Amino acid sequence: MPITPTNKIWMDGELVDWEDAKIHVLTHSLHYGTAVFEGIRAYETATGPAVFRLRDHIVRLLESAHILSLTSPFGVDELVEGVRDTLRASGLSACYIRPLIYLGYGEMGLNPLTAPVNVSISLWPWGAYLGDEGVARGIRLKVSSWARHDPRAMPTAAKATGMYLNSSLAKVEALRGGYDEALMMTTDGYLSEGSGENLFLVRDGVIHTPPNSAVGALKGITSDSVTTIARDLGFEVRDTLLRRPDLYLADEVFLTGTAAEVVPVAEVDDRRVGKVTPGPITKAIQDVYFAAVRGEDARYEGWLDRVE
Numbered sequence: 001m002p003i004t005p006t007n008k009i010w011m012d013g014e015l016v017d018w019e020d021a022k023i024h025v026l027t028h029s030l031h032y033g034t035a036v037f038e039g040i041r042a043y044e045t046a047t048g049p050a051v052f053r054l055r056d057h058i059v060r061l062l063e064s065a066h067i068l069s070l071t072s073p074f075g076v077d078e079l080v081e082g083v084r085d086t087l088r089a090s091g092l093s094a095c096y097i098r099p100l101i102y103l104g105y106g107e108m109g110l111n112p113l114t115a116p117v118n119v120s121i122s123l124w125p126w127g128a129y130l131g132d133e134g135v136a137r138g139i140r141l142k143v144s145s146w147a148r149h150d151p152r153a154m155p156t157a158a159k160a161t162g163m164y165l166n167s168s169l170a171k172v173e174a175l176r177g178g179y180d181e182a183l184m185m186t187t188d189g190y191l192s193e194g195s196g197e198n199l200f201l202v203r204d205g206v207i208h209t210p211p212n213s214a215v216g217a218l219k220g221i222t223s224d225s226v227t228t229i230a231r232d233l234g235f236e237v238r239d240t241l242l243r244r245p246d247l248y249l250a251d252e253v254f255l256t257g258t259a260a261e262v263v264p265v266a267e268v269d270d271r272r273v274g275k276v277t278p279g280p281i282t283k284a285i286q287d288v289y290f291a292a293v294r295g296e297d298a299r300y301e302g303w304l305d306r307v308e
């Protein structure tokens with residue numbers, strides 16, 4: 001998806017002009033995938049922009065860094081302020097925000113411990129990740145031939161750039177096959193997650209989602225929000241190890257992620273899911289989620305970080 005430039009990018013504590021936010025080609029992380037990142041959204045509300053679960057995302061960013069033994073020169077409060085400053089400088093009311101902690105220029109070779117650590121915060125307007133049509137009417141999902149990372153081979157709790165080679169391979173395969181998104185399984189054949197989304201399915205009124213750490217899926221902040229919303233709506237949400245046929249027999253399937261938001265799945269492996277898309281439970285959750293992020297549901301005000 002093409003990026004629309006905005007005016008400023010935060011680099012190591014300074015707001016620099018968009019076109020000056022440059023790095024050297026020998027940046028360590030470019031060669032070895034040794035960076036960690038976040039995806040955050042800010043939404044327009046009646047009283048100005050609000051960043052959704054900002055602190056939770058920054059905490060996860062620093063946890064990802066810790067897993068990779070990257071020592072961030074900036075702490076949670078400084079990065080939260082960094083996001084707020086960058087958003088204010090942009091003048092945007094809604095956008096996607098991408099903090100990145102990376103190893104910079106100065107060292108080569110696989111030992112990351114001696115390389116300089118740099119931090120950037122970029123943001124730009126980003127529409128529906130899987131299309132407006134996808135959010136409204138559902139997407140076509142394909143179970144990937146690429147397995148999700150085995151948690152013994154990769155620290156799947158870390159949102160690290162190098163890990164996304166796996167997602168990217170799966171995404172390309174799905175798109176070339178004429179599908180919208182890929183769903184990966186573990187090497188043991190349990191359903192894991194989408195290339196950039198967590199998985200939920202509904203059967204007989206109960207909502208199921210795979211246990212993240214067991215299946216190598218990222219512990220999604222959207223999935224956490226959606227679980228809270230679903231329980232508040234009176235639904236039961238269970239962590240369940242799921243197999244491929246569970247997708248085919250589900251009444252409803254949906255994916256969640258910051259970029260993707262809450263996206264219904266209309267078809268899995270060319271099989272129609274349920275009778276209508278979005279199904280009634282998916283639709284109820286979508287409605288509350290979009291109200292919550294836009295500051296239209298007082299119950300979830302605590303998730304919003306308002307920027308004046």
Ligand code: PPE
Nearest residue numbers: 039195196197198218220221222257258259
């Ligand atoms: N699994 C993966 C693999 C993943 O990348 C994401 C987010 C999620 C689950 C959902 O996590 P959360 O955003 O906390 O609910 N994917 C980010 C990157 C997407 C991209 O293409 O870049 C995102 O949604 O921002």
